[in-house]
Amino acid sequence: MSATLLALDTPAALIDMARMHRNIVRMQLRMDSLEVRLRPHVKTSKCLPVLRAQIAAGAAGVTVSTLKEAEYCFADGVADVLYAVAMTPGKLLQVLTLRRKGCRLSIITDSVAGAQAIVAFGQQHDECFEVWIEIDSDGHRSGLKVEDPALLQVAQVLCAGSMQLVGVMTHAGSSYELDNLQALQAMAEQERATCVAAAQTIRAAGLPCPQVSVGSTPTALSALSLEGVTEVRAGVYVFFDLVMHNIGVCQPEDLALSVLTTVIGHQVEKGWLLTDSGWMAMSRDRGTQKQHRDFAYGQVCTADGNWIEGALLSGANQEHGIITFEPEQGRDLVAQFPIGSRLRILPNHACATGAQFPHYHACDIDGGVHTWSRLHGW
Amino acid sequence: MSATLLALDTPAALIDMARMHRNIVRMQLRMDSLEVRLRPHVKTSKCLPVLRAQIAAGAAGVTVSTLKEAEYCFADGVADVLYAVAMTPGKLLQVLTLRRKGCRLSIITDSVAGAQAIVAFGQQHDECFEVWIEIDSDGHRSGLKVEDPALLQVAQVLCAGSMQLVGVMTHAGSSYELDNLQALQAMAEQERATCVAAAQTIRAAGLPCPQVSVGSTPTALSALSLEGVTEVRAGVYVFFDLVMHNIGVCQPEDLALSVLTTVIGHQVEKGWLLTDSGWMAMSRDRGTQKQHRDFAYGQVCTADGNWIEGALLSGANQEHGIITFEPEQGRDLVAQFPIGSRLRILPNHACATGAQFPHYHACDIDGGVHTWSRLHGW
Structure with missing residues (x-):
């Protein structure tokens, strides 16, 4: 990263x-x-x-x-x-x-x-x-x-x-x-x-x-x-998303929009990671809920964008996300994802998730990050 | 109004x-x-x-x-x-x-x-x-x-x-x-x-x-x-909403936030009104879905704020809302709600709906309307 x-x-x-x-x-x-x-x-x-x-x-x-x-x-x-x-x-x-x-x-x-x-x-x-x-x-x-x-x-x-x-x-x-x-x-x-x-x-x-x-x-x-x-x-x-993935018109490696998030805590007994990406960041869109594969509030990836199989943003409050792992696989969540570590979440619906942000951070292949403003409201 | x-x-x-x-x-x-x-x-x-x-x-x-x-x-x-x-x-x-x-x-x-x-x-x-x-x-x-x-x-x-x-x-x-x-x-x-x-x-x-x-x-x-x-x-x-109404801590007349919308069309055979309040306006929040009374994307009211019993914002695309009536009651939708007429929608979740707007229009009891900006993003 x-x-x-x-x-x-x-x-x-x-x-x-x-x-x-x-x-x-x-x-x-x-x-x-x-x-x-x-x-x-x-x-x-x-x-x-x-x-x-x-x-x-x-x-x-x-x-x-x-x-x-x-x-x-x-x-x-x-x-x-x-x-x-x-x-x-x-x-x-x-x-x-x-x-x-x-x-x-x-x-x-x-x-x-x-x-x-x-x-x-x-x-x-x-x-x-x-x-x-x-x-x-x-x-x-x-x-x-x-x-x-x-x-x-x-x-x-x-x-x-x-x-x-x-x-x-x-x-x-x-x-x-x-x-x-x-x-x-x-x-x-x-x-x-x-x-x-x-x-x-x-x-x-x-x-x-x-x-x-x-x-x-x-x-x-x-x-x-x-x-x-x-x-x-x-x-x-232009971005694709998990709904489009489920429809079958794109592959995981086509999804161009993600939400960068920080781990803010753990509930070890429950196997939960807490993050700072709640529904205010992801939107409340649950477009995959009725599809053949339900991604809850989003698919969790490493900070570099690699899909972590079975890791979902299962719950979302306003500024809190709850990540769960299926199967739990006896992970040491605290060691693997300490407080302050970063992950990316792929959204259900790019139109809805994008709308939650005043700007995007566009990442080029050389590691450069460009701030692109976007429209909000009517 | x-x-x-x-x-x-x-x-x-x-x-x-x-x-x-x-x-x-x-x-x-x-x-x-x-x-x-x-x-x-x-x-x-x-x-x-x-x-x-x-x-x-x-x-x-x-x-x-x-x-x-x-x-x-x-x-x-x-x-x-x-x-x-x-x-x-x-x-x-x-x-x-x-x-x-x-x-x-x-x-x-x-x-x-x-x-x-x-x-x-x-x-x-x-x-x-x-x-x-x-x-x-x-x-x-x-x-x-x-x-x-x-x-x-x-x-x-x-x-x-x-x-x-x-x-x-x-x-x-x-x-x-x-x-x-x-x-x-x-x-x-x-x-x-x-x-x-x-x-x-x-x-x-x-x-x-x-x-x-x-x-x-x-x-x-x-x-x-x-x-x-x-x-x-x-x-x-401070605003209350339909989720709080279902929990039982407020009455319909306490709900202080609503979305003013315009009728943009009809599908008469289906009993649908089309409006310009889709999920971009209401948010995708469906907080009442799991409660004892499901209000879909919102409760429909007259432009003056009077609850129209049985009228719900049943469907929402990005900038299109679909209002249905239950029971249909043989209404003449086109005559009763012509294109350009206005309605208000009470939201499931005031925090999520408010977040979709750059500003509120605050209505005082003398008919005055004040534009109040609000924060967006992080």
């Missing part, structure tokens, strides 16, 4: 830069070979150096989950921004302001009422908003079903109201519930086919629908064909 | 100031009547105006869960600070620096090795650290058992090393698993009796142990006697 890393206060969120770059290249090459653009979702990292690395590798534009992220990316020179949460009237002024500054911020809607509100506000302010229609490809959340008559109505409202109908977009979030390649390939095909069918429905009515945007990390890494799709959105692939 | 509140961007973390002040007064009066000092835990709010209200009501000093909180409170003039997580060698320099500036920052340890490290560092820097010994009163986390021979050894190491042994402290965190008054009273008595016994063990050996500090919100509000205790620490009582 480098001296710089040893000197860090804990808990700290570490990025393994080599792994991150490998993850970025892997996804970009895959999208290149499938002949679609990649529009990474910045919600995972909320961090400009990460986004810059994605763009340098070939990404086209960015996806955001909040308007604050849109402002943050645009201020760094990224003008092509898709805000992938359904627009509400109260947020349109902020969108307008960004667009008037030169940001090509596009928005989404999945209802006639939503489209009407966008048209009314756009006409009132003489603005031609760029709008995507959100499609429900798997029933897990929002979006219009491809057979819903409202799909064409929304398209008509937008076009008649002189807004720019950019295309259709969907997110097959239920891919997170799968864990084998065949099911993932089927879900990717369902996501693709549904969204392409929605575009064809709109085009058949004589309305424009140039773009078809799909994506989630599991489907993006499993799709056999993306025919008819023009761009893919994905976020968590 | 006031115009100021209507104009807020969502999601927003609202504090009902009248409820908060009532909660503060309730706990302070209880501690006054039990003749102990109250040292509130700032880890819940991490917010100076909240802490100032607690101190104005009579609190003596503050408890913190991170050294950043200690710096934050001391910069605001609060000098008497207890850092209630076991000290590690790597954090001693930061403690020393704060003490040299005039902060009466005290620290805790629960091991001979921990005490030795404090002594070694203190002697090296000619500093007499103020140290508490942490006692395990319920087996839930850290601390020394009262019958453990290490208890006296730690006291001896500290005293022989010329540190100031302030006293003993404990936290009966397993009170969070209870839900009836009798069990809570028994746990409060166990917490008190164990910690007092630890102090007596140290005193019987001829060593000083002036202070006895106990506390958790449930035990503090249930204790019948605090004989032998000198101070109580508690945090979440």
Whole structure:
């Protein structure tokens, strides 16, 4: 472990830069070979150096989950921004302001009422908003079903109201519930086919629908064909995490985000290590709880990042973590992990764990550690 | 709903100031009547105006869960600070620096090795650290058992090393698993009796142990006697939450923290409302999952804060919440909760939900809304 890393206060969120770059290249090459653009979702990292690395590798534009992220990316020179949460009237002024500054911020809607509100506000302010229609490809959340008559109505409202109908977009979030390649390939095909069918429905009515945007990390890494799709959105692939490991789209050595923690005590009779990484550091995310392998609050690794088989962050209070070992193997915990010694914890969900930290510490292969700030709040 | 509140961007973390002040007064009066000092835990709010209200009501000093909180409170003039997580060698320099500036920052340890490290560092820097010994009163986390021979050894190491042994402290965190008054009273008595016994063990050996500090919100509000205790620490009582509601130490009308959210869509066939409060706003905390009443990701209220019976935030993605109604009652969701309409969500765990926001919006009884910043990170 480098001296710089040893000197860090804990808990700290570490990025393994080599792994991150490998993850970025892997996804970009895959999208290149499938002949679609990649529009990474910045919600995972909320961090400009990460986004810059994605763009340098070939990404086209960015996806955001909040308007604050849109402002943050645009201020760094990224003008092509898709805000992938359904627009509400109260947020349109902020969108307008960004667009008037030169940001090509596009928005989404999945209802006639939503489209009407966008048209009314756009006409009132003489603005031609760029709008995507959100499609429900798997029933897990929002979006219009491809057979819903409202799909064409929304398209008509937008076009008649002189807004720019950019295309259709969907997110097959239920891919997170799968864990084998065949099911993932089927879900990717369902996501693709549904969204392409929605575009064809709109085009058949004589309305424009140039773009078809799909994506989630599991489907993006499993799709056999993306025919008819023009761009893919994905976020968590940049770091990966234990949930993605369980789904089967990455290996342990791909996980680029970890939490550096310090041993603060022992309960020897119980075989517990106490650490300074509680849920405030890890988040309360227990995404692996319902998967085939439950990692509790995280997989424990050595300070250098080597997976300690059977060592889990089993419990988490606000600033206390409890590490247990299975099987106990008669370890001398106090000798092996004295107070002050350091470990790393791999998180269930990189988006949730990253959000607990004001900055990352990005570790390069030469032992250098770079402080990268990240966005918090709305 | 006031115009100021209507104009807020969502999601927003609202504090009902009248409820908060009532909660503060309730706990302070209880501690006054039990003749102990109250040292509130700032880890819940991490917010100076909240802490100032607690101190104005009579609190003596503050408890913190991170050294950043200690710096934050001391910069605001609060000098008497207890850092209630076991000290590690790597954090001693930061403690020393704060003490040299005039902060009466005290620290805790629960091991001979921990005490030795404090002594070694203190002697090296000619500093007499103020140290508490942490006692395990319920087996839930850290601390020394009262019958453990290490208890006296730690006291001896500290005293022989010329540190100031302030006293003993404990936290009966397993009170969070209870839900009836009798069990809570028994746990409060166990917490008190164990910690007092630890102090007596140290005193019987001829060593000083002036202070006895106990506390958790449930035990503090249930204790019948605090004989032998000198101070109580508690945090979440300032806002309360659904977990505390289920434990039985507060009523729905005491919950002072809520998340203001906007309806962004509907899935009419499923009876779903989609909102802009996902887990990034609520946190992933599902503290009521194992309790007798599971509130999913939160209890839904009207924009004015009135509990909508049976309406829960059942699902949460990063920036999407899914509200369901039980029973469905044939509601016309689109008419009753159109896109752009507002609701409030009461959280499972105020400490975790608050942490997701850079600031609170504190609402006074005259309709005024005050922006209060809060601490993030370490």
